[in-house]
Amino acid sequence: MPELAANDEIRHDWRPEEVDALFAMPFADLIFTAQQIHRRHFDANRVQLSTLLSVKTGACPEDCAYCPQSIRYDTGLEREELMPVEQVRAAARKAKDAGATRFCMGAAWRRPKDRDLQRVIDMVKAVRAEGLETCVTAGMLEARQAEALAEAGLDYYNHNLDTSESYYKEIITTRTYQDRLETLEAVRDAGLNVCCGGIVGMGEAPADRHELLRTLANLPEHPQSVPINNFVQVEGTPLSGVEPIDPLDFVRTIAVARIMMPASYVRLSAGREEMGESIQALCFLAGANSIFYGEKLLTTANPEHLNDLAMFEKLGIQPEAQPKYTELPEVETAGCCGGCGCGAPQESAEEREPARAAVS
Numbered sequence: 001m002p003e004l005a006a007n008d009e010i011r012h013d014w015r016p017e018e019v020d021a022l023f024a025m026p027f028a029d030l031i032f033t034a035q036q037i038h039r040r041h042f043d044a045n046r047v048q049l050s051t052l053l054s055v056k057t058g059a060c061p062e063d064c065a066y067c068p069q070s071i072r073y074d075t076g077l078e079r080e081e082l083m084p085v086e087q088v089r090a091a092a093r094k095a096k097d098a099g100a101t102r103f104c105m106g107a108a109w110r111r112p113k114d115r116d117l118q119r120v121i122d123m124v125k126a127v128r129a130e131g132l133e134t135c136v137t138a139g140m141l142e143a144r145q146a147e148a149l150a151e152a153g154l155d156y157y158n159h160n161l162d163t164s165e166s167y168y169k170e171i172i173t174t175r176t177y178q179d180r181l182e183t184l185e186a187v188r189d190a191g192l193n194v195c196c197g198g199i200v201g202m203g204e205a206p207a208d209r210h211e212l213l214r215t216l217a218n219l220p221e222h223p224q225s226v227p228i229n230n231f232v233q234v235e236g237t238p239l240s241g242v243e244p245i246d247p248l249d250f251v252r253t254i255a256v257a258r259i260m261m262p263a264s265y266v267r268l269s270a271g272r273e274e275m276g277e278s279i280q281a282l283c284f285l286a287g288a289n290s291i292f293y294g295e296k297l298l299t300t301a302n303p304e305h306l307n308d309l310a311m312f313e314k315l316g317i318q319p320e321a322q323p324k325y326t327e328l329p330e331v332e333t334a335g336c337c338g339g340c341g342c343g344a345p346q347e348s349a350e351e352r353e354p355a356r357a358a359v360s
Contacts, residue, residue: 012218014260019210022256027248031286034255038287041263047312048102048265048290048320050135051095055123056082056107056116062139062174064162065238066202066231069108082107082119089126096132098305099319100293103127104135104158104195110175111140121152128153135195135225140175140183146190156225157187158195164211167204171239188221196223197267200253201231201245209253217260225290226257226264230271247275251282258287265290277311284315 022030038044060069092103105123112120117138124134136149137158149157162168165177187194196219198212216223230250233240257266267290268275268283275283293305312318 010222010263011260012220012222014214014217016210016214019214019256019260020207022259023206023210023252027252030252030255031282034258034287035285037262038258038289042289044289045315045317046289046320047284047317048267049100049293050102050104050267050290051092051098051100052104052106052292053083053088053091053095054108055088055105055120056109060108061110062172064172064174066162066171066199066234068234068237082116083123085119085122085126088123089130092127092130092132095293096130098293099309100132101320102133102135102156103130104137104156104292106158107136107138109139111142112138112145114145117145117148121148124149124152124154128155137195140179141186143186143189146183146186146192150190150192154192156193156195158225158227159183159187160197160199160227160229161212161215162198163202163204164208165215166211167202167208171202184219193224194219194221195225195227197225197227197229197257197269199229199231199270200250201242201271202239203242206249209249210256213253213257213260216257222261222264224264225267226261227267227269227290227292228254228257228288229269230275232270232274247279248282250275251279251286254283254288255286267291277314280311281315284317 025033035044057069060067088105095103105120105127107116107120109116120136120138124136127134133155134153135156135158136154140159141149141157146157159180161177161180163171168177184194184196196216198216200209200212216226228250230245231239231242233242233244254266254268257264266288268280268288269292272280272291291308293308
């Protein structure tokens with residue numbers, strides 16, 4: 001299968017046997033093929049840095065078996081209400097100062113209410129005004145909600161498939177696989193970039209990882225960002241104690257994602273702290289070119305950003321440059337954030353103490 005390196009056109013018609021053949025390649029051939037394809041579409045020594053902030057934590061009604069934010073599980077997680085916009089803005093400023101180029105906001109909802117979505121829209125405008133790309137993950141969306149986010153200037157919407165359709169029922173019962181696909185369709189139709197990937201190491205069979213990537217690559221458009229999460233176990237969730245994925249199988253998953261979705265950003269998401277530098281280095285060699293950056297990912301630990309910068313120096317990797325917007329949205333400054341209703345006084349730029357960003 002190494003001949004793929006010479007013919008890496010964008011495809012949406014992958015067959016199961018083709019994906020199986022990719023995963024079965026000798027490790028060196030697979031990495032070599034993925035690296036060749038990666039270099040045709042990206043600078044192999046640049047990595048995009050994203051920071052993830054939990055803007056509304058816990059009390060989610062869904063039963064995702066991996067998630068400590070579900071109201072159904074006792075994980076010791078404290079519920080937190082939707083953040084004031086000015087606190088989000090300060091966290092975004094801190095993330096940008098640390099080198100992040102994209103700021104992702106996560107809210108633990110099944111589906112956002114319109115009044116809550118309006119506050120998220122205020123967050124999007126505030127973060128974009130700081131010169132960062134914006135991403136939101138807030139559960140299922142209706143078409144009109146996706147359109148409202150697009151009109152506000154949102155760059156990406158994240159909605160992961162998590163696993164294969166056949167294994168999905170073992171992980172989640174409160175929403176269907178089709179629900180997820182319909183949200184992705186609404187996001188695409190609204191003109192937003194799609195951020196969509198999955199979680200590996202949840203007890204799935206290798207065939208489920210193959211099918212997850214095939215589903216992603218056969219979408220009408222490849223997701224512009226493909227986060228691959230290495231499952232982080234949390235005591236109190238149903239999947240606590242599951243057998244973890246072999247690290248080299250994780251690297252294989254990254255390489256196959258790169259081959260099947262050549263022009264997408266492939267992101268190392270949750271679980272990097274458990275990988276160590278050696279496995280992460282193999283993942284970058286396999287075509288990963290994005291990470292979540294900062295000391296926390298929603299509710300789980302992540303490497304300190306200075307450790308990441310030290311790792312990059314060892315590997316000769318440079319962070320991607322920050323985006324340049326020709327037009328930034330005007331954001332009101334009356335009150336704390338121009339309409340969130342928290343009543344906090346407006347501070348000057350010198351007086352603001354950047355909030356500690358929770359990244360995942």
